Amino acid sequence: MxxxxxxxxxxxxxxxxxxxxxxxxxxxxxxxxxxxxxxxxxxxxxxxxxxxxxxxxxxxIQSIVKVLSLIMAYRLLGEELWNRVKVEPSGTAFNSLIQLEVENGIPRNPFINAGALVIADILISNLRYPKEDFLNFVKKLSNSKEIRYSERIATSEKNVGYRNAALCNLIKSFGNIENNPSEVLDFYFNLCSLExxxxxxxxxxxxxxxxxxxxxxxxxxxxxxxxxxxxxxxxxxxxxxxxxxxxxxxxxxxxxxxxxxxxxxxxxxxxxxxxxxxxxxxxxxxxxxxxxxxxxxxxxxxxx
Amino acid sequence: MxxxxxxxxxxxxxxxxxxxxxxxxxxxxxxxxxxxxxxxxxxxxxxxxxxxxxxxxxxxIQSIVKVLSLIMAYRLLGEELWNRVKVEPSGTAFNSLIQLEVENGIPRNPFINAGALVIADILISNLRYPKEDFLNFVKKLSNSKEIRYSERIATSEKNVGYRNAALCNLIKSFGNIENNPSEVLDFYFNLCSLExxxxxxxxxxxxxxxxxxxxxxxxxxxxxxxxxxxxxxxxxxxxxxxxxxxxxxxxxxxxxxxxxxxxxxxxxxxxxxxxxxxxxxxxxxxxxxxxxxxxxxxxxxxxx
Amino acid sequence: MxxxxxxxxxxxxxxxxxxxxxxxxxxxxxxxxxxxxxxxxxxxxxxxxxxxxxxxxxxxIQSIVKVLSLIMAYRLLGEELWNRVKVEPSGTAFNSLIQLEVENGIPRNPFINAGALVIADILISNLRYPKEDFLNFVKKLSNSKEIRYSERIATSEKNVGYRNAALCNLIKSFGNIENNPSEVLDFYFNLCSLExxxxxxxxxxxxxxxxxxxxxxxxxxxxxxxxxxxxxxxxxxxxxxxxxxxxxxxxxxxxxxxxxxxxxxxxxxxxxxxxxxxxxxxxxxxxxxxxxxxxxxxxxxxxx
Amino acid sequence: MxxxxxxxxxxxxxxxxxxxxxxxxxxxxxxxxxxxxxxxxxxxxxxxxxxxxxxxxxxxIQSIVKVLSLIMAYRLLGEELWNRVKVEPSGTAFNSLIQLEVENGIPRNPFINAGALVIADILISNLRYPKEDFLNFVKKLSNSKEIRYSERIATSEKNVGYRNAALCNLIKSFGNIENNPSEVLDFYFNLCSLExxxxxxxxxxxxxxxxxxxxxxxxxxxxxxxxxxxxxxxxxxxxxxxxxxxxxxxxxxxxxxxxxxxxxxxxxxxxxxxxxxxxxxxxxxxxxxxxxxxxxxxxxxxxx
The missing domain is CATH 3.40.710.10 (DD-peptidase/beta-lactamase superfamily)
Structure with a gap:
């Protein structure tokens, strides 16, 4: 063929x-x-x-970045990663907040926003310069030097990102976010802005x-x-x-x-x-x- | 190897x-x-x-039968089947009732009980002798003559099957069950009792x-x-x-x-x-x- | 005045x-x-x-009867009644099924359908001739001899009462209904038909x-x-x-x-x-x- | 007596x-x-x-303040207030997030945290110096000059207030908070700290x-x-x-x-x-x- x-x-x-x-x-x-x-x-x-x-x-690339951040976190934490986020499908978006409640702040998988926020938190805790280190990882993997975050997109998302802020604070209230929610959100919005x-x-x-x-x-x-x-x-x-x-x-x-x-x-x-x-x-x-x-x-x- | x-x-x-x-x-x-x-x-x-x-x-075989009944219903209805039941993972069991509510009685997939009840309803509507016809279908496919329902298991499940009765009636209230709920439940419990x-x-x-x-x-x-x-x-x-x-x-x-x-x-x-x-x-x-x-x-x- | x-x-x-x-x-x-x-x-x-x-x-009178059945049950069981049903407002109808799940089959109050079904179950367990005894109680209290159930209304409700059947079976699955769900539903639909x-x-x-x-x-x-x-x-x-x-x-x-x-x-x-x-x-x-x-x-x- | x-x-x-x-x-x-x-x-x-x-x-006084802030907001907005918050009981705390979702960010009543955050937002929008103005209102009403906020309590609540931050951001995502969530939260925590x-x-x-x-x-x-x-x-x-x-x-x-x-x-x-x-x-x-x-x-x- x-x-x-x-x-x-x-x-x-x-x-x-x-x-x-x-x-x-x-x-x-x-x-x-x-x-x-x-x-x-x-x-x-x-x-x-x-x-x-x-x-x-x-x-x-928006949510596609969630695979890349997951890969980087997986390399850093190995199977321990799965104590912070599960691998089950999540049902409807509708349920995301209630599922976090019922399941004590452990997101159902790393590809829903809740899970990606936890992964972002892990990267912040484990990388010296999260934004730079992550960008370099992606550049190297894709063999392309011209990849960058879009400041404009990241800022734009941040300005309307109240639902993500709600999720991040809810997870934090269960103790499954280590860093300051606003820092996690800032890094997360940057990740999603990757072009x-x-x-x-x-x-x-x-x-x-x-x-x-x-x-x-x-x-x-x-x-x-x-x-x-x-x-x-x-x-x-x-x-x-x-x-x-x-x-x-x-x-x-x-x-x-x-x-x-x-x-x-x-x-x-x-x-x-x-x-x-x-x-x-x-x-x-x-x-x-x-x-x-x-x-x-x-x-x-x-x-x- | x-x-x-x-x-x-x-x-x-x-x-x-x-x-x-x-x-x-x-x-x-x-x-x-x-x-x-x-x-x-x-x-x-x-x-x-x-x-x-x-x-x-x-x-x-219990829930394994859900694949068999699905296959038989798929053969009968073709792609129209998916108007009655969806193909998305369902999240937790916990959510099954609320998901039916929010999604108007259309179960998330044919392998959760709600979905399998809808499939059972489809078989009843489309088969002359549902129990016999289904059994013959399974016997033929597996090339085995000694397969049968266990009356004992079916009766036993029926006696404690209040949650399934709740699901079946809830779906019926949305109009996604055509037959009498007790008939659907009876057939469903028989299916699950297959040995x-x-x-x-x-x-x-x-x-x-x-x-x-x-x-x-x-x-x-x-x-x-x-x-x-x-x-x-x-x-x-x-x-x-x-x-x-x-x-x-x-x-x-x-x-x-x-x-x-x-x-x-x-x-x-x-x-x-x-x-x-x-x-x-x-x-x-x-x-x-x-x-x-x-x-x-x-x-x-x-x-x- | x-x-x-x-x-x-x-x-x-x-x-x-x-x-x-x-x-x-x-x-x-x-x-x-x-x-x-x-x-x-x-x-x-x-x-x-x-x-x-x-x-x-x-x-x-439909749901107004829920006060009457509650009063009769309260006379029979006294404060023990509140082990079977609570006294809190219930939020939206939307939540009734999920609340029963989370709260293990104990309805929030006797005036939502779930609670009224439990009260009906209590009356069945404690009265010799539930329908007659209840009717006599109402007649005596209202000092009126011409009160009766409407067979027509009761039958009509029963024919579309799938959601109530779902509720009753769900509560039964938690063990908070003693009698057969169909008997409870039958009595309940009669109560609501009172004129x-x-x-x-x-x-x-x-x-x-x-x-x-x-x-x-x-x-x-x-x-x-x-x-x-x-x-x-x-x-x-x-x-x-x-x-x-x-x-x-x-x-x-x-x-x-x-x-x-x-x-x-x-x-x-x-x-x-x-x-x-x-x-x-x-x-x-x-x-x-x-x-x-x-x-x-x-x-x-x-x-x- | x-x-x-x-x-x-x-x-x-x-x-x-x-x-x-x-x-x-x-x-x-x-x-x-x-x-x-x-x-x-x-x-x-x-x-x-x-x-x-x-x-x-x-x-x-913690949540008792919710009556006081409601009274002040009621005086300012009159019956229009009820477009921003309802007057129905809320069911369990468990449901607060899902209720906000289903009811598009309009809290069930002004005494649950979600509703009190909306009231705080209204006061911020309508008062020149929210903290001072509110305090003066309370002092005058109680005929007591020695009422004050506890900085210590307010700061303490803020440091663990992730769930309130989740609520506030969720309501904001529905457009029912006018001001910046962190400003609303800051005012809200102050209110609760009143002694x-x-x-x-x-x-x-x-x-x-x-x-x-x-x-x-x-x-x-x-x-x-x-x-x-x-x-x-x-x-x-x-x-x-x-x-x-x-x-x-x-x-x-x-x-x-x-x-x-x-x-x-x-x-x-x-x-x-x-x-x-x-x-x-x-x-x-x-x-x-x-x-x-x-x-x-x-x-x-x-x-x-």
């Missing part, structure tokens, strides 16, 4: 569909992006690298398809078992309240962000990143989900 | 561990089984069939590893895409409140029951059934989970 | 207002009543008895304004302290999710039903019953609430 | 009982008070003023028993109708999760604080303040509740 051709064909097909999604609106900055942008980049463990459309334009391209993301996530090793210099980022676990976690919890639907339709572990990006991993095969800013009603890229659905159907490759 | 040898070795190893589980106690009948029983049976698409220990003893062996289950589930086709007579039970979807659903929702943990540790789609049985599927490779009656605190077989964890580690086979 | 005159004046004034309420629609029978009916009856401890409009027409007039109700409730003694034959129905407690309970929990609003606007203990009836008690002074079938959005009689609001404003009598 | 004598007798009786309560422990400062302090002060509309025990010692004596409180609350007029200079603080409403609100919502129980046992409108103070009002008769620092399991003064229970039993005065 000519993967490039399949990517190109599916890209062309999905580019033409009527995009029923809407731009994220909760901060103005996310609404200012060109809604027609659409990019895809695939990286395979056979060293294929192929991009289409806006595949090298940077965009706000990367499909190419960057696809390159970065490839080690998760490669048993934990980077493809180029064969560095071990996570153990075989830890890699498997991150993939399992993306499978069960990567798409907010559409995780089951995504597993059902696409069948690959992955993670999406409200900036319109999605990264997916086919273990032993490839990582793929898609970006199109308009979101379906569950907050995942409309064309992104469609692309991956068609792509896994075409290639007949899926983990299931 | 000699699969038989691996199965035997892992079996021997896990057999010796200190079983920290407890027998299910909510109905006396489930507490009467020999706690030391332990069986495993694997069926591969390469026609390997191998059992160890109590692999051909019948036991109460099968590891061998039966492993044989039956093999078609899910084989793109929807039975291995022997190559009959298509589900389409390729439907098969993938059932596997995805078992992956995200198959283990109650331990689904994420199971994906995390074992990395295979599967389904467990409080009778101590677990079935797991490795797409394109095999189906495997394990049975050991003592349960961990999440209600899944203690030794069963351990066996599968060790087995996927040994074989280095996992979908992730 | 000439109470009759005030009653008449306020009646005339409220009769003319635009009734923004709607007939209860969940069972057809309640929707068949003449929406323009409007009656008031007051009974004072000074032996005044005065009715206006449809004050002697019978109507479905009485404003005159009957006002006469009956007068003992609550008279320290627990009937006015005529000076029989003690409840102790002084028990009487005070029933009044306090009506004050805090008598009007569903509008109890606070009613205390706020009317300032008297009372109880309403979806048949459009309201009874209120001014301790040491009077009992008053109002009936007008169209309900506000909280399920309380639109004109009934308005009447009582105007009446307590005019008389400047309120407990606060 | 000689009220002084009754107060003295009940005081003596309750002083001797075994106090099963515990000092509030969530901030160390509240735990430092002498657990044996016990004071009562009554002020009647007949100009009786009588205190026993530690009736003129100042203590931290007053039983005598101060009893004098201040007397106008609520006097149709809204102060007794001395006959100034109208609230209208007749507003007064009645504040009393009704204290009746239904004044005692956290024990409001129903308190209405049930004592039968007077009132408000308690975790500093061990309770104020109660008998309309047309008196205001009474009790203070004893050890709390029952619901967070209300153990001896305080007992005193009022005995006192209303002795006097046979109750609104019910």
């Amino acid at each position: 000519d993967i490039k051709k399949v990517v190109q064909n599916v890209y062309d097909k999905v580019k033409g569909i009527d995009d029923k999604g809407n731009l994220a609106s909760y901060i103005p900055e996310l609404g200012n992006v060109n809604p027609d942008f659409f990019g895809v980049h695939i990286s395979t463990i056979d060293h294929l690298n192929f991009g289409v459309g806006n595949s090298s334009d940077k965009f706000s 990367m391209s499909c190419e960057d993301l696809s390159n970065l996530f490839l080690f998760l398809a490669n048993d934990g090793f980077t493809l180029g210099d064969k560095q071990q980022i996570l153990t075989r078992s830890q890699t498997k676990r991150i993939n399992a976690l993306m499978q069960t919890c990567g798409f907010y309240d559409e995780s089951g639907e995504f597993a059902f339709k696409v069948g690959l572990p992955g993670k999406s962000g409200v900036g319109g990006g999605i990264v997916a991993v086919h273990p032993k095969q490839y990582a793929i990143a898609v970006w199109s800013p308009k979101l379906n009603e569950k907050g995942n890229s409309y064309k992104g989900v469609r692309f991956l659905e068609e792509f896994t159907t075409e290639t007949e490759l899926s983990i299931f | 000699d699969i038989k040898k691996v199965v035997q070795n892992v079996y021997d190893k896990v057999k010796g561990i200190d079983d920290k589980g407890n027998l299910a106690s909510y109905i006396p009948e489930l507490g009467n089984v020999n706690p030391d029983f332990f069986g495993v049976h694997i069926s591969t698409i390469d026609h390997l069939n191998f059992g160890v220990g109590n692999s051909s003893d019948k036991f109460s 099968m062996s590891c061998e039966d289950l492993s044989n039956l589930f093999l078609f899910l590893a084989n793109d929807g086709f039975t291995l022997g007579d190559k009959q298509q039970i589900l389409t390729r895409s439907q098969t993938k979807r059932i596997n995805a659903l078992m992956q995200t929702c198959g283990f109650y409140d331990e689904s994420g943990e199971f994906a995390f540790k074992v990395g295979l789609p599967g389904k467990s029951g409080v009778g101590g049985g677990i079935v797991a599927v490795h797409p394109k490779q095999y189906a495997i059934a394990v049975w050991s009656p003592k349960l961990n605190e999440k209600g899944n077989s203690y030794k069963g989970v351990r066996f599968l964890e060790e087995f996927t580690t040994e074989t280095e086979l996992s979908i992730f | 000439d109470i009759k005159k005030v009653v008449q004046n306020v009646y005339d004034k409220v009769k003319g207002i635009d009734d923004k309420g709607n007939l209860a629609s969940y069972i057809p029978e309640l929707g068949n009543v003449n929406p323009d009916f409007f009656g008031v009856h007051i009974s004072t401890i000074d032996h005044l008895n005065f009715g206006v409009g449809n004050s002697s027409d019978k109507f479905s 009485m007039s404003c005159e009957d109700l006002s006469n009956l409730f007068l003992f609550l304004a008279n320290d627990g003694f009937t006015l005529g034959d000076k029989q003690q129905i409840l102790t002084r302290s028990q009487t005070k407690r029933i009044n306090a309970l009506m004050q805090t929990c008598g009007f569903y999710d509008e109890s606070g609003e009613f205390a706020f606007k009317v300032g008297l203990p009372g109880k309403s039903g979806v048949g459009g009836g309201i009874v209120a008690v001014h301790p040491k002074q009077y009992a008053i019953a109002v009936w007008s079938p169209k309900l506000n959005e909280k399920g309380n009689s639109y004109k009934g609430v308005r009447f009582l609001e105007e009446f307590t404003t005019e008389t400047e009598l309120s407990i606060f | 000689d009220i002084k004598k009754v107060v003295q007798n009940v005081y003596d009786k309750v002083k001797g009982i075994d106090d099963k309560g515990n000092l509030a422990s969530y901030i160390p400062e509240l735990g430092n008070v002498n657990p044996d302090f016990f004071g009562v002060h009554i002020s009647t509309i007949d100009h009786l003023n009588f205190g026993v025990g530690n009736s003129s010692d100042k203590f931290s 007053m004596s039983c005598e101060d409180l009893s004098n201040l609350f007397l106008f609520l028993a006097n149709d809204g007029f102060t007794l001395g200079d006959k100034q109208q603080i609230l209208t007749r109708s507003q007064t009645k409403r504040i009393n009704a609100l204290m009746q239904t919502c004044g005692f956290y999760d024990e409001s129903g129980e308190f209405a049930f046992k004592v039968g007077l409108p009132g408000k308690s604080g975790v500093g061990g103070g309770i104020v109660a009002v008998h309309p047309k008769q008196y205001a009474i303040a009790v203070w004893s620092p050890k709390l029952n399991e619901k967070g209300n003064s153990y001896k305080g509740v007992r005193f009022l229970e005995e006192f209303t039993t002795e006097t046979e005065l109750s609104i019910f």
Whole structure:
């Protein structure tokens, strides 16, 4: 199978569909992006690298960063990490506050906001210069020097981030945040503001398809078992309240962000990143989900 | 790799561990089984069939039946089925009633009790002789003539089944149960009382590893895409409140029951059934989970 | 102050207002009543008895019966009663199922459906002929021989009573229902179908304004302290999710039903019953609430 | 009846009982008070003023201040106030966050923390110097010049006030807080730190028993109708999760604080303040509740 051709064909097909999604609106900055942008980049463990459309334009990766911060925290704390955050799907967003109450401030998984705040707290406690150290980690992993936080986006999110502040203070009240909530929130909003391209993301996530090793210099980022676990976690919890639907339709572990990006991993095969800013009603890229659905159907490759 | 040898070795190893589980106690009948029983049976698409220990003893499959009733309903209704039940993980049991309220009586997935009751309702509406027809379907799929409901177990569950009656009536109040609640409950308790062996289950589930086709007579039970979807659903929702943990540790789609049985599927490779009656605190077989964890580690086979 | 005159004046004034309420629609029978009916009856401890409009027409008292069944159960069990049901307001209807979960099947108060089901269960356990004995108790208290259950209403409610069946089974699963849920539900639906007039109700409730003694034959129905407690309970929990609003606007203990009836008690002074079938959005009689609001404003009598 | 004598007798009786309560422990400062302090002060509309025990010692009035801030906000906004906060009992503390979610950030009543935060926000928006202006209002109403905030208590609460910060940010996310959450929290913690004596409180609350007029200079603080409403609100919502129980046992409108103070009002008769620092399991003064229970039993005065 000519993967490039399949990517190109599916890209062309999905580019033409009527995009029923809407731009994220909760901060103005996310609404200012060109809604027609659409990019895809695939990286395979056979060293294929192929991009289409806006595949090298940077965009706000938003919640995709939760995988990156989790990986960094996992390297720092190992399995102890799971005392601070669980690995179970969370049900509806609606339940997030009540679940924290009932489960004593231990978030259900690291990909809901509550869990990502705990991970941010862990990084602050364990890194000398959290923002710089994290940025360097991401740059190195993606082999790209031009990744940066967007001050503008971070500030914008902070100005409307009252729900996250509520979550962070609630977790703190249970003792599962060590640092000052405002410091944790500041770092968290910075993380979410990271700007990367499909190419960057696809390159970065490839080690998760490669048993934990980077493809180029064969560095071990996570153990075989830890890699498997991150993939399992993306499978069960990567798409907010559409995780089951995504597993059902696409069948690959992955993670999406409200900036319109999605990264997916086919273990032993490839990582793929898609970006199109308009979101379906569950907050995942409309064309992104469609692309991956068609792509896994075409290639007949899926983990299931 | 000699699969038989691996199965035997892992079996021997896990057999010796200190079983920290407890027998299910909510109905006396489930507490009467020999706690030391332990069986495993694997069926591969390469026609390997191998059992160890109590692999051909019948036991109460309980919630594992939810996959079987779902498959039968899926065949009857096709994708329309998903108007009656969703495919998202459910969060905690604690939330099941409130989620039904908030989501207007549409259960989160077919493997929580609420969802399985809706599936039972669908079967009643669409089958002439629900109990007989369903039993015949299971017998045929597993290629075993000696499968039957346990009247004793069914009656026993009915006598304490007030929470299921609450769920069924609540869903009925939202209009998502068509038949009389007591008829639905009666059928549902019968389904859960089905008794099968590891061998039966492993044989039956093999078609899910084989793109929807039975291995022997190559009959298509589900389409390729439907098969993938059932596997995805078992992956995200198959283990109650331990689904994420199971994906995390074992990395295979599967389904467990409080009778101590677990079935797991490795797409394109095999189906495997394990049975050991003592349960961990999440209600899944203690030794069963351990066996599968060790087995996927040994074989280095996992979908992730 | 000439109470009759005030009653008449306020009646005339409220009769003319635009009734923004709607007939209860969940069972057809309640929707068949003449929406323009409007009656008031007051009974004072000074032996005044005065009715206006449809004050002697019978109507479905619905939830008002919850006070009557509570009184009978209170006489039977005394303070032990409060081990089975609490006396706290319940927040929203929305929360009723989750509250039962969190609070182990002990309803928040006897005036929400969950609590009234427990009271019904208590009566079944303690009365020889529950339906007859209860009816006789009500007849005697109201000094009226023509009170009866409406078979038609009871059957109608039973046919759509799935939510009550859900509640009853959930409480049973916690062990706080002794009898068979279907028997409890049957009795409960009968209770709610009781038909009485404003005159009957006002006469009956007068003992609550008279320290627990009937006015005529000076029989003690409840102790002084028990009487005070029933009044306090009506004050805090008598009007569903509008109890606070009613205390706020009317300032008297009372109880309403979806048949459009309201009874209120001014301790040491009077009992008053109002009936007008169209309900506000909280399920309380639109004109009934308005009447009582105007009446307590005019008389400047309120407990606060 | 000689009220002084009754107060003295009940005081003596309750002083001797075994106090099963515990000092509030969530901030160390509240735990430092002498657990044996016990004071009562009554002020009647007949100009009786009588205190026993530690009736003129100042203590931290904590949540009692919520009535005072509500009164001030009510004077400023009139009935418009009720667009920002409702008047319904709240069910359990457990539900406070979920209720805010379901009810879009409009707190159930002004006496739960969520509601008191909204009231604090209103005062900040409408007062030039919120802290000073509020303090002057309280001083004037209680006719006492020596009332002050406790910096120490306020700081202490702020340091552990993460749950209040969670509430405040959640309400802000719904748009029902106008000012900066940290400013609102700072003001709120100051309010709660107010220190007053039983005598101060009893004098201040007397106008609520006097149709809204102060007794001395006959100034109208609230209208007749507003007064009645504040009393009704204290009746239904004044005692956290024990409001129903308190209405049930004592039968007077009132408000308690975790500093061990309770104020109660008998309309047309008196205001009474009790203070004893050890709390029952619901967070209300153990001896305080007992005193009022005995006192209303002795006097046979109750609104019910």
